[in-house]
Amino acid sequence: MQLVVARIGRAHGIKGEVTVEVRTDEPEVRLGPGAVLATDPPGTGPLTIESGRVHSGRLLLRFAGVGDRTGAEALRNTLLIAEVDPEELPDDPEEFYDHQLMDLDVVTEDGVEVGRITEISHLPSQDLFIVERPDGSEVMVPFVAEIVAEIDLERARAVITPPPGLIDDRAVIASARDVEAGGGGRRGAGRRRPRCARPGREAR
Structure with missing residues (x-):
């Protein structure tokens, strides 16, 4: 089962970081360093998260192989998709x-x-x-x-x-x-x- 976990926004700075619109209540699990994510459009990925940090209330991610602003801007509006076991349930019983x-x-x-x-x-x-x-x-x-x-x-x-x-x-x-x-x-x-x-x- 595929789960949309984020949408990539604008490039941040000149070193390949991007802002992301988080679409999961478990960003520490789905968007942590080392996570490999499929993409929509498919040709953009898969993308491997190299690092992440919060800046001014927004999550910033850097992906392996994307080292400059041009590469980061090319990812704008891409959806990040995680593969999830369909039997998996959220940790919180009210989610x-x-x-x-x-x-x-x-x-x-x-x-x-x-x-x-x-x-x-x-x-x-x-x-x-x-x-x-x-x-x-x-x-x-x-x-x-x-x-x-x-x-x-x-x-x-x-x-x-x-x-x-x-x-x-x-x-x-x-x-x-x-x-x-x-x-x-x-x-x-x-x-x-x-x-x-x-x-x-x-x-x-």
Whole structure:
């Protein structure tokens, strides 16, 4: 299983360092010196991390064979991809990889079925579930403790307590999975390379 762990940003200085946008909650594991990462586009890699440091709140990496600003700038916008055992789980029991959350049915605490998670959107402030309803419309559910009451992987569902206005008055009775019964089943979770998601706290 492939896991996107970072996106390379601008070159920093003249010795080959680059800024990176971290997309993993385990940067010390995925982005440590010696890590060998695949890339998107594939022709850019694989890349081996030679060193890393934090500067002004940003992670800077240097890759083997990249020793100047020109080489570093050529890597800009490249995605760094780690190969992860699909059975591996995050250390924190309240964290989840995206592939664990994809296709979960979303239901309210009183049993009203809302739809199915089709995408996880990772924003700077919080993560969002993109939930597809049976009629094809979508609703965005913030993955925060105040709204997502439970992730039940065994029952393949996420239980939410939506505030007024988050879920409109068109209560959905049938789950997305039921609607697709007999039509090929659930869509695979491989459409998106996963990363770690965790329930945050609602922005004040």
